[in-house]
Amino acid sequence: MERIGRHRFITRMALGGALVSSGIPALDSILTDGFPDRSSVLVLGQSGIGKEALGYWFTHSGLLQGDYCLYVTHRPVNDVMRDMKAFGVPTDKVPEWIASAGSPTKCDLEDFTSISFNLKQAVLKNADRRIRIVTDVVSPLLVLNPQPTMYQYWSRLLGELKQSDCVILATAEEGMHSESTIASLEQQFDGVIELSLQVEGISITPLLRVKKMLGLAPLHGFFRFSVSNKGMEVAPYVD
Amino acid sequence: MSIDLWQPLDVALILFALGVFAFSSLRAFEASRVLVSRAHRSRALGVLVLGILTIPFEVAVLVYYFGPSGLTTEYLLSAAFAIAFNIVAFFFLNGTIMVAQAMDFFHRDTFRWGKTNTFLLGLLMVSIAGTLFSPVDGILFNVVWIGIFGYGAIVLVATGLRVRDRAMRTHMKWIGLFAVVLSVSFLYRASPYPLLLGFAVGSIVYYRATVSLLITGQVTRAAGN
Numbered sequence: 001m002e003r004i005g006r007h008r009f010i011t012r013m014a015l016g017g018a019l020v021s022s023g024i025p026a027l028d029s030i031l032t033d034g035f036p037d038r039s040s041v042l043v044l045g046q047s048g049i050g051k052e053a054l055g056y057w058f059t060h061s062g063l064l065q066g067d068y069c070l071y072v073t074h075r076p077v078n079d080v081m082r083d084m085k086a087f088g089v090p091t092d093k094v095p096e097w098i099a100s101a102g103s104p105t106k107c108d109l110e111d112f113t114s115i116s117f118n119l120k121q122a123v124l125k126n127a128d129r130r131i132r133i134v135t136d137v138v139s140p141l142l143v144l145n146p147q148p149t150m151y152q153y154w155s156r157l158l159g160e161l162k163q164s165d166c167v168i169l170a171t172a173e174e175g176m177h178s179e180s181t182i183a184s185l186e187q188q189f190d191g192v193i194e195l196s197l198q199v200e201g202i203s204i205t206p207l208l209r210v211k212k213m214l215g216l217a218p219l220h221g222f223f224r225f226s227v228s229n230k231g232m233e234v235a236p237y238v239d
Numbered sequence: 240m241s242i243d244l245w246q247p248l249d250v251a252l253i254l255f256a257l258g259v260f261a262f263s264s265l266r267a268f269e270a271s272r273v274l275v276s277r278a279h280r281s282r283a284l285g286v287l288v289l290g291i292l293t294i295p296f297e298v299a300v301l302v303y304y305f306g307p308s309g310l311t312t313e314y315l316l317s318a319a320f321a322i323a324f325n326i327v328a329f330f331f332l333n334g335t336i337m338v339a340q341a342m343d344f345f346h347r348d349t350f351r352w353g354k355t356n357t358f359l360l361g362l363l364m365v366s367i368a369g370t371l372f373s374p375v376d377g378i379l380f381n382v383v384w385i386g387i388f389g390y391g392a393i394v395l396v397a398t399g400l401r402v403r404d405r406a407m408r409t410h411m412k413w414i415g416l417f418a419v420v421l422s423v424s425f426l427y428r429a430s431p432y433p434l435l436l437g438f439a440v441g442s443i444v445y446y447r448a449t450v451s452l453l454i455t456g457q458v459t460r461a462a463g464n
Binding site: 048049050053082109140174176196197205206228 | 274
């Protein structure tokens with residue numbers, strides 16, 4: 001196991017890029033030290049399962065390290081901040097916002113070009129720093145616009161953002177899209193983390209799986225996870 | 240009431256409904272444990288409270304119908320649970336509509352529910368007071384309850400259709416149907432059978448509403464460890 005881990009680590013270092021902490025130590029150890037630099041990661045799962053928690057901890061970790069963090073959301077800033085507190089994420093340092101309300105730059109779902117414009121502007125202004133972007137607008141935009149348009153939109157936007165020292169973490173609602181839409185969405189991202197629920201008799205277990213990650217050999221297996229106001233725990237799951 | 244409680248059909252319906260409500264409440268508890276977002280957890284907890292309240296309410300109503308007639312204690316007990324159930328059901332319905340509006344990308348106030356809900360709560364309270372203290376037949380007040388919950392159910396289903404999340408949309412449809420089933424079953428009071436049937440059907444609808452909150456799967460060997 002240790003040898004496999006070392007092999008993975010060496011393989012990833014051979015890619016030449018630095019690794020960016022997810023903010024969750026247990027997830028970092030699964031990913032052999034974090035997300036690859038200049039990459040895009042998609043977190044998939046049903047609504048309410050806790051996808052946002054990954055985004056919150058990722059942002060928090062970036063703020064602690066002095067990275068430029070941008071949170072792009074279709075929700076008001078107050079709602080996100082309340083959620084962060086409920087998940088035990090310290091809010092003494094906050095990211096820059098592009099939100100539906102409560103931020104200087106508005107997130108208008110009916111104008112997806114303005115979202116990409118504002119995103120690129122923010123990245124351009126902070127090109128000298130490492131950048132972390134978290135967004136939950138993938139699903140709403142995909143629902144409100146034709147799929148081919150969105151496919152091109154995300155493909156181009158992610159490509160442009162990755163020209164900078166930037167890691168993008170996006171969340172998507174599994175229950176909003178068809179299987180083919182999910183599959184095409186997964187193709188566009190360098191990494192995919194899936195959160196799901198498993199029925200075991202009368203109890204239900206939340207599971208995490210790394211479906212793919214740039215620079216890592218395919219990871220088989222599920223991990224049990226829990227989100228509480230003390231943070232996010234990830235542990236191996238024995239079937 | 241002269242109907243014999245111990246007819247096999249009565250007993251089967253009662254046990255079925257109680258069993259389904261109890262199992263669904265357990266599922267709702269599990270849902271509240273694993274769903275972490277405020278909207279989902281609050282819905283799961285709401286379903287749990289409603290389910291837990293329905294069980295003694297059902298028992299109290301059945302005792303009232305089937306027990307020796309004229310007992311003030313039985314009447315008061317069933318009335319107390321009916322009142323508690325209606326108040327909790329209204330707050331739950333209102334909360335679910337609010338969550339639906341929040342989950343609508345454009346946060347639309349369907350049929351102006353946000354502006355009328357306080358008035359409807361007042362109307363519900365007046366009708367509850369009327370049931371207890373007015374000399375007018377309580378059935379008139381039941382019609383008011385049905386009007387309130389019927390309107391709430393329509394608003395909920397309409398708002399739910401604007402929610403793009405499959406789990407929440409399905410949950411809202413079932414909760415709307417649950418409100419309708421229980422309200423209608425209270426209308427016919429000459430016999431307890433519509434009520435018994437209402438509880439049985441309501442329990443199935445309630446179960447569907449609970450499990451719809453969760454999209455569960457099975458870990459496959461290919462994807463698993």
